[in-house]
Amino acid sequence: MITLHWLYVLAGAMFAAFALLSAADRSNPKRFGNAAFWGLMAISLLAGDLIGDLGNGFLVLGLAGLAGFGFVGRGSPPTTSEEERERWSARLGNRLFLPALIIPATALFGTLLYNYTPLGQSGLFEAKRETYVLLGLGVLLALLVVFLWLRPPALAPLQEGRRLIDSIGWAAVLPQMLAALGVLFAAAGVGDIIGGLTRSFIPEGSVFLTTVVFAVGMALFTMIMGNAFAAFPVMIAAVGVPLLVQAYGGNPAVIGAVGMLAGFCGTLMTPMAANFNLVPAALLELKDQYGVIKAQVATALPLLLFNILLITVMAFR
Template identity: 75%
Template sequence: MITLTWLYILGGAMFAAFAILSAADRTHAKRLGNAAFWGLIALSFLAGDHLGDLGNGMLVLCLVGLAGFGLVGRGDPETTSVKEREALSARLGNRLFLPALIIPVTALLGTIAYNYTPFGQSGLFDPKWVTLILLGIGALSAVAVTMLWLHPPVLAPLQEGRRLMDSVGWAALLPQMLASLGAVFALAGVGDIIGGLAGAVIPEGNRFVAVAVYALGMAGFTMIMGNAFAAFPVMAAAIGVPLLIQAYHGDAAVIGAIGMLAGFCGTLMTPMAANFNIVPAALLELKDRNGVIKAQIGTALPLLLCNLLLIYFLAF
């Protein structure tokens, strides 16, 4: 049976390849820092279960040190030349994007087939992680199709992957780090404290104010923590579960799902979500590093209001 462990091995192998290629790139001024950074991430993927809490904590501190002291930088590996890329673009046009569609199509159709056809009875995949496993299979399939179709250099997928990850840098780890921070906050009882404060502010029996505090809190905490996954355990413990679900008998699925969407509205408006808002500005070489955020606020605020109303009218 293919389990989630297989995906961790695949991800670890990829980051290990980035580390090796970085170390071998003598044109890269920060090649050793990059090699150490991606090598540590590879170690966490491949052996994280065996390192223990202390070992993984030390690993994270090493990652923070490498990034914080500026030892990680962007590489520029050679794969195909600019002329070759321009020639492919002129010849193939938008068909170049077809391999990328293999990934979502494989995940979607494969999940449907596994859940609603006899294929699901084969026991090939761990049923809890079918979609993620198929996402990984789709990524490998897309690479294979691209290699057979375009015949790039053998190392092009890894070199281009390294270039992209070097461009994103430490921000690539923010979602995982911030989600972990949310779990720490929940264990520390931050949700209970906020729930006590909210209970003192929300008029008893006023369901709309409770929903508004929950939705706005999801957006606000997401702006502070940079990730809705980090905000969710805090706001769920503070308001979502005790008030909206238990006290007002709301639909847990609606409150949880649309609450996350309210949090994502906060993602659109914060520099803390660096991988979404700051990295694109850097990659696009925008003069205003907050230009992406400013462009999104006009969408985020009305959408937040819509999510608030959806919770109020659909969850009860």
């Protein structure tokens, strides 16, 4: 059976290769910092279940220290030149996107085949993890197609991957860390504290004000933690279930679904959602690293108001 652990090994091997290539990159003055950072990432994926909670805690502190003290910098790996890329573009045109399309196509159609044909009874993939496994398989298939079709140098995918991950830098691991922070908040009882504060200043029976607190809280906690999935357990335990569902009889499906949409409004307005807002700015080499966020605020605020109204109307009919 192919389990999720196989994907951790695949990703860990990739980061280990980035670490080795970074260490060998004499053009980067911060090559050893990069090597240590991506090496720690490789250890977390390859041996995170072996080093225990304390070991993983020190590993996270190491990542934070390397990034916080500026030991991580952008490298310049030997990849194709601008002239070579223009030549490939002129020759192949939009066909160059074929390998990239193989990845989502494999995940989508593979999942459908596995779930709706007798193939699903084979037990080939870990239960409820087939989409993740097929996504990883799609990456390998895309690489195979690239090598058979374009015949690049053997290290080209890894060097291009290192160039990309160096452009993103420490922000690449921010979503995982912030998601873990959401779990810590929930375990520490932050939701109970927020729920108590909400009951203390909102008049009993005020559905609309409670909905505002829930939706705005989802957006604010998402801005703090960078991830609506991390904010959700805090706000649903604080306001969503005890007040909107149990006390006022709201529809839990509407409250949960639209509450997540309210959280996504916060995603549009925070640099903590690095994979959405900082990474595109870095990859596009925008002059203003917060340019993406500034462009999205005018959409996020009206959308948040609409979500508040949607919960009020749809959840309490």
